Amino acid sequence: MHVKAKTMAFGGLLLALTVVFMSLGSIIETSTLFLLAAASYFVGIVVREFGLKTGGAFYLAAVMLGFITAPNKFYVLTFAAMGFYIWGIEAVWKWLEKRPMMQKRHTVFWISKYLIFNIVYIPIIIIFREMLFAQAASDALLIGVFAGGQIGLFIYDRAYDYVQLHVWGKIRGRVL
Incomplete structure (x- = not known):
């Protein structure tokens, strides 16, 4: 395999930044989600610049290095979920790019986003129920957490789009 x-x-630079952001998320507790989201956005940058295979290798390397270096392993799992979501929506986007004649591509893309998110999110809510909640969680609380996750996804996804279009769009020409 030939790698440029x-x-x-x-x-390698983005991988280092990703691991630093994951580790800082463990140190600066008030900004944990912000730092983990920023770390996961690097997965999308690698996918957009170098393709799905390289992005997948980058994602796996970031998760493995995170488990080795980050103090809080739970935050690495959170990064893994966020990074998987980013890699998944980029894969769907590349799949849709190959089908320009497909009807309602925008709708298919949004449905895919929520489907990928919920494939990861719902099992986390169910499996880690005792870890997430101090007391026994009622079904109404779980429904509220589910709805809150959907709203959180919308905000996270909008922030990702902003970073890709405005922040990375401006920096890209100087870096690459």
């Missing part, structure tokens, strides 16, 4: 030096160097 520029791709490898840039990927």
